[in-house]
Every structure is written in structure tokens, then in C-alpha cells.
Amino acid sequence: MALTSLKDRVRAATAEKPVGAAAVPAVVVEGAEPEELRAAEQADGGKATDTVMAWLERYGDDFTAALPSHVDVGTFMSAVRTALPSLSRCTPASLLQSLLTCARFGLIPDGRHAVIVAEGPFAVFIPMYQGYVDLMYRSGRVGSVHVGLIHEHDEWSFEPTAPPPLDFVHKPRVDLPKAERGEAILAYAFTWMTSGARSAVVMLSREDAEAIRDEHSKAYQRAEESGKADSFWHRDFNAMWSKSALRRLHRLVPMSAELVALAKADDAGDAGDVQVIHALTGDGAELLAEAEVAHRAAEASQEVAVRPLPAKGGGGRGRSRPKKDRAAGRASKRRRAA
Structure with missing residues (x-):
């Protein structure tokens, strides 16, 4: 039947x-x-x-x-x-x-x-980006996370050389109807740490988001090739745009092992691979190690040690000549002795 x-x-x-x-x-x-x-x-x-x-x-x-x-x-x-x-x-x-x-x-x-x-x-x-935000809060190092889209008629300014929080201001025109706010033109993300420090502000244009989509999203590529246009980039571009800005922020803030695992599972799903093996299980030693490296990089000083230049002059005491110069000197001495 x-x-x-x-x-x-x-x-x-x-x-x-x-x-x-x-x-x-x-x-x-x-x-x-x-x-x-x-x-x-x-x-x-x-x-x-x-x-x-x-x-x-x-x-x-x-x-x-x-x-x-x-x-x-x-x-x-x-x-x-x-x-x-x-x-x-x-x-x-x-x-x-x-x-x-x-x-x-x-x-x-x-x-x-x-x-x-x-x-x-x-x-x-x-x-989704709110899921990433939740896991960032769970790390215990992040005090607040800010992710948003700037529309054409919003008030905003971005001056990277100014000290935080004067470097970035966004005043959404929520008093206007959505149609009058205009199209979204930029996505941004930043965090305030529990220590009181603030991360750099990640700014991502629509062109940047499209480049990330075209180059890295296999799900989008498969949907384009099949002609179905049913990937999540097709379904909700703005949500994926915001998530892309937040994922770039991960390079600038301390990461937990859970966040490292979430990014891996996200990428695996996009590639069509098994996701469950990328979820954090047991002690997650490898992911914990990756998170610790990211944590140290995020909190490290941006100052670069400057190596002192050698003193100028005609070969002061204690200064070693390159091997090539020493060899040439020995050859010259042998020719004079001959």
C-alpha cells in the first residue's frame, strides 16, 4: 500500500x-x-x-x-x-x-x-552571532560584546587613531522607519573586557563580507553551482555579515576552548564535514592549548623590542666582521707574503 x-x-x-x-x-x-x-x-x-x-x-x-x-x-x-x-x-x-x-x-x-x-x-x-556572543561571555574574561550594522542614514564616526571610546561612535536612527534608515553599509564588533580594557573595533564592509562568503563558504558555493541559492548566506546575508565581523574579533580578544571548538564546528558544517567531532568533549586538551595561544596573543603587548643598531665607524673594538670579509683578508695576507 x-x-x-x-x-x-x-x-x-x-x-x-x-x-x-x-x-x-x-x-x-x-x-x-x-x-x-x-x-x-x-x-x-x-x-x-x-x-x-x-x-x-x-x-x-x-x-x-x-x-x-x-x-x-x-x-x-x-x-x-x-x-x-x-x-x-x-x-x-x-x-x-x-x-x-x-x-x-x-x-x-x-x-x-x-x-x-x-x-x-x-x-x-x-x-548565529548571538551564539558566539554567549560563549564569549562564558569565558569569564569578556564584560560586554557589541555587534551591529550601520545603516546609510545613521550617525556614526570611526577614527582608529583616537583613544577608546572616542575612536568609534554609532547612533542608530531608530526613530526613522526601516525604509528611511537606508541599506546597511558596515558591520562592526568590539568588546569591553572585565579588566576594563576595550578591544579594537572590527569594521567590515559589505564588499568585505561578500569576499569572505565567496572565498570561504563552501555551502554558498554549492548553492550557487546548483542554482538553488538556498545557503544561509542567501537566506540571511545580514546575520552572516554580523557573524563574520564577530569572528574576526576573535583574533583580538582572549578565546576559550569552547569558542575555538565552535568555530571549528561552524567551519566543518559549512564544508559538509561531520560536526559533532569538533564539539568540545572531555578535557579538550588540543583546543585548550589553541585557546591559550590565542589568549596570550590577544593580551600581549603591542610593543616590539627594537634591537640596537651596530655602532658606526671603521670597525670598533669587539665588532666582528662578516665571514666573507675575514676570508678575503686572509687571502690578501697570503698574497703579500708570497
């Missing part, structure tokens, strides 16, 4: 094989478009989502173990339920992987801190 409803197909897919992240068959509705899936989901009263949620609940212990203590499992799974209709064509293995990776970083897939998106048949975890 043909499986005509979304619920029947999902139920059949999740019941055919034994439980296991890699062994569970794909939750797929052949030939259906996302709009059709959402319509079928609504017509079905949400029962297809109930079926998938019931399957995910089998991994309840794994989610509880992955989530930090400050994140409520119920809140996390409520956000997952909301996201599921757009992920109906993804394989369960990739769905479980992306959700567990998201959980290990303690981020809620609510569209603000993180999202789970469909890249073809695979579910991919994408941390």
Missing part, C-alpha cells in the same frame, strides 16, 4: 531499522517541496513531528548529557520541535548529529543563537 501522508512515510522510515545514529533510515518524502511539507504537516495536525520527536526522545539521555546544566532540556526540545517541519527531508543521522552538536555548545536552535538548516538531505548546525 502506498504511503500517501507525511505521517505514514515518517512513521515507516523511523520504524524499519533498529535505533542507532547511523543506522536509522532517512526521513524523506520524495518529490515534496518544503512548502508542501509544511502544508502536509499542518493538515496532519503535527502528528509527523510527534513521530520524529518520539524517535528523538529515545536519545534523551544523550541530550541531557550533552547540554550544560544551565540549559533546560525542555526548552531545547521545544525549539527542536519548531524547527522540524523544515528538516523533513534530512537523514535522521545528520539530524541527530547536528542537534547533539548544538546541545554540546549549550545553544538553543531558536534562530537567534543557532539554527539547524537543511543542506540537501543533510541537517547542519549553524551557530
